[in-house]
Amino acid sequence: MGKTAALTVVQKTTIDTLHKEGKTQKVIAKEAGCSQRSVSKHINREAKGRKRCGRKKCTSNRDNRTLERIVKQNPFKNVGEIHKEWTAAGVSASRTTTHRHMQDMGLSCRIPCVKPLLNNRQRQKHLAWAKDKKDQTAAEWSKVMCSDESKFCISFGNQGPRVWRKRGEAQNPCCLRSSVKFPQSVMVWGAMSSAGVGPLCFLRSKVNASIYQDVLEHFMLPAADQLYGDADFIFQQDLAPAHSAKATSTWFKDHGIPVLNWPANSPDLNPIENLWGIVKRKMRYARPNNAEELKATIRATWALITPEQCHRLIDSMPRRIAAVIQAKGAPTKY
Structure with a gap:
C-alpha cells in the first residue's frame, strides 16, 4: 500500500480542532481535505506523544509568523x-524551504481576479444599494x-486554444494563431431578461447621448416588446x-419607462x-478575418443563448446582493 501524503500545518490544525470538538x-x-487514514495516524501520533522523525526544523514559530506577515504585507x-x-529578518533558510513553508501555510500562487477599483464612497453606495434590494425576490x-x-x-490574446501538431509544423499556417498590432474590434450593445435576449446593436462610433437614444429607440424598445x-418592466443601465x-x-420620462437606480463600478x-x-x-475557437466576419460570429453565438441560461442568471440576483452585503460593499466573486 502506498504512503499517505504529508499533512500541511493547516490540515493538522483543522484535525486537532475538530477532534477536540468530538467530530x-x-x-x-x-x-481537512485528506484521507481518513491520514487523520487516524495524526490523532494516534498526538495521543501517544510521538514526534515526527527526520531533521530538526530550521525555523521557529516566530520565524513562521514573520514569513506570514511578509506575505500579507x-x-x-x-x-x-x-x-x-x-532572510534579511535574520532567518536562515533556503528558497526551497521558504516556498515549502508558504505551502504549509495554505498559500498557493494563483492568477489574481481583475475587479474594478472601488473607493470608500463607492463601496458605501454599493453596500447601501444592496441593503435596499436585499428583500427583492427573483x-x-x-x-x-x-x-x-x-x-x-x-x-x-491568450484565451485561444492550444494546437496539436507534429515536429517541424510550428510554422505551418494551419498551426498558427494570428495576431496583429492593432486588431479590429467592434462595440456591441445588448439586453436580456429572464425570458431571453434581445437584438444586438453594433455601435459604429463613440456613444454620446444622441446615439444612445437611437439605440434605445431602435433596439431597446423592440427588445422590450419581444421579452x-x-x-411592465424596469430598465437597467450603468452610469x-x-x-x-x-x-x-428626458427620453425615458417621455416614453414612460422606469429606470433602475444603479451603483457605480458594479459589473x-x-x-x-x-x-x-x-x-x-463560445467564440474562443472562431477565427474571423475581419470586422464583418467578427460581427457575424457574434450574432450567431448570441442566438445560441437560451432562455434557461438567462433565467438562471437573473435568479442569481438575490445571491449577488447577499454577497455584496457580506463583503461590505467590496467586489464579489460574481
Whole structure:
C-alpha cells in the first residue's frame, strides 16, 4: 500500500480542532481535505506523544509568523523576493524551504481576479444599494431588463486554444494563431431578461447621448416588446455619461419607462456581464478575418443563448446582493 501524503500545518490544525470538538474521523477527513487514514495516524501520533522523525526544523514559530506577515504585507511578491526579505529578518533558510513553508501555510500562487477599483464612497453606495434590494425576490428581478455594452476583438490574446501538431509544423499556417498590432474590434450593445435576449446593436462610433437614444429607440424598445409584450418592466443601465445625461433621462420620462437606480463600478451585480463572458468563451475557437466576419460570429453565438441560461442568471440576483452585503460593499466573486 502506498504512503499517505504529508499533512500541511493547516490540515493538522483543522484535525486537532475538530477532534477536540468530538467530530468523527470521517467528518474530519472531509473538512481537512485528506484521507481518513491520514487523520487516524495524526490523532494516534498526538495521543501517544510521538514526534515526527527526520531533521530538526530550521525555523521557529516566530520565524513562521514573520514569513506570514511578509506575505500579507504584499502578496504580489514572488518567492525570491519573499525569501530575500525573510532572510534579511535574520532567518536562515533556503528558497526551497521558504516556498515549502508558504505551502504549509495554505498559500498557493494563483492568477489574481481583475475587479474594478472601488473607493470608500463607492463601496458605501454599493453596500447601501444592496441593503435596499436585499428583500427583492427573483420573481421581482424577472421584471428587470439588463443592458450593457461590450467590446469584441478579432484577436482574443491568450484565451485561444492550444494546437496539436507534429515536429517541424510550428510554422505551418494551419498551426498558427494570428495576431496583429492593432486588431479590429467592434462595440456591441445588448439586453436580456429572464425570458431571453434581445437584438444586438453594433455601435459604429463613440456613444454620446444622441446615439444612445437611437439605440434605445431602435433596439431597446423592440427588445422590450419581444421579452415583455404588454407587461411592465424596469430598465437597467450603468452610469456611463451617455446613459445618465439629462437628454437621456428626458427620453425615458417621455416614453414612460422606469429606470433602475444603479451603483457605480458594479459589473458583479449585472447578469449580462456573465452573458458576455459566455459568448466570448463560445467564440474562443472562431477565427474571423475581419470586422464583418467578427460581427457575424457574434450574432450567431448570441442566438445560441437560451432562455434557461438567462433565467438562471437573473435568479442569481438575490445571491449577488447577499454577497455584496457580506463583503461590505467590496467586489464579489460574481
